[in-house]
Amino acid sequence: MRYPIFIILGLLPVLIYGQSFSVSGSVRDADGKSLPFANVILLQVSDSTQVKGISADETGRFVLSGIKPDIYYLQAAYFGYRSVLVGLDIRRDLEIGAIVLEPDVEWLDEVLLLGNQPVIERKADRLVFNVENTIAGEGNAYDVLRRSPGVIVTGENLEIRGQQATVYFNNRKVQLSQEEISEFLTGLSGNTISAIEVIPNPPASYEAEDGPILNIRTTTNVAPGYKGSIRAQAEQSIFPKYGLGTGHYFKGDKLSFFANYTINPRKEFSRSDIGIRFKDPANTTYADWQTNNDITTRSWAQQATAILDYTPSEKDLFNLTANASYSPNKQIRNEVFTVMRDGAGQLDSTLVNESELDDDLINLSADLSHERRLKKDGAFIKWNAHYTYYDFSRQQAGASDYFDPSGNFLRTFGFSTDARQQIDIYTGQFDFYTPIKNGNFETGVRASAIRSNSAIDYFDVNNSQPPFDIALSDEFEYNEDVGAIYASLYQDWGKWSLKLGLRGEQTEVEARSLALNQINNQNYFELFPSLFLSRKLGEENSFTLDYSRRITRPKYSDLNPFRYFLNENDFDEGNPNLVPAFSHNFNLNLSIKDTYFIDFYYRDNGAYISRITFQDNLNQTLREIKQNVLESTSYGLDLTLATSLTPKWYVYFYNSIFYEDETFLAVESPIEQFTNEVSGYYGNLSNIFTLSKDGSWKADTSLTYLTGFLYGSFQVSEMITLNAGIRKSLWNNRATFSLTAEDLLRRANGTYVSRYSNQDNTHFSRPETQFVRLSFTYNFGNFRLSNADGDIQKSELQRLDNE
Secondary structure (H helix, E strand, O other), X not given: OOOOHHHHHOOOOOOOOOOOEEEEEEEEEOOOOEOOOOEEEEEEOOOOOEEEEEEOOOOOEEEEEEEOOEEEEEEEEOOOEEOEEEEEEEOOOXXXXXXXXEEOHHHHXXXXXXXXXXXXEEOOOOEEEEOOOOHHHOOEHHHHHHOOOOEEEEOOEEEEOOEEOEEEEOOEEOOOOHHHHHHHXXXXXXXXXXXXXXXXXXXXXXXXXXXXXXXXXXXXXXOOEEEEEEEEEEEEOOOEEEEEEEEEEEEOOOEEEEEEEEEEEEEEEEEEEEEEEEEOOOOOEEEEEEEEEEEEEEEEEEEEEEEEEEEEEOOEEEEEEEEEXXXXXXXXXEEEEEEEEEOOOOEEEEEEEEEEEEEEEEEEEEEEEEEEEOOOOOOEEEEEEEEEEEEEEEEEEEEEEEEOOOOOEEEEEEEEEEEEEEEEEEEEEEEEEEEEOOEEEEEEEEEEEEEEEEEEEEEEOOOOOXXXXXXXXXXXXXXXXXXXXXXXXXXXXXXXXXXXXXXXEEEEEEEEEOXXXXXXXXXXXXXXXXXXXXXXXXXXXXXEEEEEEEEEOOOHHHHOOOEEEEEOOEEEEOOOOOOOEEEEEEEEEEXXXXXXXXEEEEEEOOOOEEEEEEEEOOOOEEEEEEEEOOEEEEEEEEEEEEEEEEOOEEEEEEEEEEEEEEXXXXXXXXXXXXXXXXXXXXXXXXXEEEOOOOOOEEEEEEEEEEOOEEEOOEEEOOEEEEEEEEEEEEOOOOEEEEEEEEOOOOEOOXXXXXXXXXXXXXXXXXXXXXXXXXXXXXXXXXXXXXOOOOHHHHHHHHHHHHO
16 A cells, blocks of 8 residues: 555544643743743643643743633743743633742752763654763763664664654754764764754755754753863774864853864775676676775765854844864875686686875855844744855776786776866745744745866876876766745644644755756756644553655766776766655654654655666676665654663664565566665664662673665674673763764674676675774863753752652
């Protein structure tokens, strides 16, 4: 059945009618500034028992719904502020305006942050993993992300339900590659993170091509002052590595500043084994090539981030965010040895290839925004401007020597390439947000422009050939302009809530290959609806259905027709004929006690852009190319447990049973098309322990098991990863030592197998996934003065109840 989700729609519970009302308002400090994610609870007057509770949104706005007529106390609480009780006689829907909280700095100094557990909040369109001042916030930011519910880590990729996630930082898109994001997050301390928002189906306010989103919210100081940290780490695998970093925070009355810098000099080793069995027209193996490729990489990557907040008045907030990624003189050395046998297994010849690549990369971005609060409580307008500059260059030189079975030299082949790419990205956005009765409304417009220019010069250095090969040299220009408008409406009716969104995007693309004299123009307008329907089942349970239509545009590097060579027989090439792919995404969620999460998802991926590898049996080459598949579907059942078994033992257990398929054109085979499909299981069990009474010793373990998955034309074999770590806090939490060991079983890497019709090739790569890392962090200044989510707010509420 193509859309099994519609069967489940018929099983939605019927609406339970009853008289109930809502209370809405906002939480602010004495200066009128919003206190985002503050706790708001409703209490019985008779015995102060809690009736309802909710966390305010990022603007400090809250709506408590489904309240029966009675007299109540309303209590607002925020870490580092004095909570207040407000008496309410609720006989109708109430809008109470702003609840003003005063700072309580003295109480801040008395708080002992010991063994606090992370808290998971289920919201209409996302899952919020609150980790600040909890044991889940230990380690670096990358550690925190991979502990987040629903997040899957494969290599350097962060995925949600089999799709690569787009990373946002304080609700701003991070314009970095996956490798750069990994380096950035590894160098960012986990204690800078307030919460992780996991958004499998983003609402209309996000770009239609973002796919699933991981939004990282950072901490902020609640009292004026300065705090900072320095970090150092040493890692031992095949080669030793080290990293250094520092972070600084300052908050004044009107000015707040955050800066982070990391440098990660690395020498890395990876070994790849590649097997190809070439077939004749009768589909009989006539040649068997087995290749070993040893890859040694030296890099000096550096990352810097700066965030400046300026509040000239209680109604205005200016933000400037800048990021710089710099990787000079990255050196990659490939040493390839290939044994070539005939169909009978007799040695035919051998190939020895050496190639060296020298890369230089600089990626700069700046983001400026202004938020203006309006007269209506909770309403605001916001504009944003962004610019990214990307510059990449690569020089490659390679040589191959062939030998007969006796080891006698036969021939040589040499080549070199000179490639460069420059990209400019411009974006501008304007948003309007306002509370309305029982909900809110938001709308906005966005425009973006991408200008990319790439070139490659190919040189054949053999004496018998001209030095410059015009057939393999090219210049590629790519221009993309996207204009978007969106609107989103959220309504809450007691136990039911609904969020509707619609986004329209106009796209114009011009891609030009000068060598091929080929122009690819695309001009289209598309609508992207989204829906989130939720029903509360009691106080701690909920049922949610969501849907969204998304787009995957070809990356400009994928449209680029250049060839990048490992050697003359193995290369990657772009595809200028790629077109956008549209997907329909459904998800059905049941949350039980905000601890157990059950999700059924179905995704029609459409003409998904996939990475396909083909062997040319006639010319004996292996090439990797991006292709629009004919159709692709994915569905699965996810079961998540995230809870504290004891005050000192936190468990996260994520399970996913899934199915995925891709049907693509088998361009090098006698068959017209082939469907690659797999059913599998992914499981991750993570434990975080507080080992000592004072909370200074903590440990964590994680076990990940994956039966296999699809990667284009490949099926990937099972992978098992076991990690363990221990941390020690010193000097009243001013310093932390940690020791981590990863891939203890040395089974974190799978074998890639493509075997159908006349295709038979395999690939197994072993990067340095097994290592031991020693890290040290030292905090200075007023490092305790940060806002907190999760159980620290619960502790505050308990203290206030006792008063």
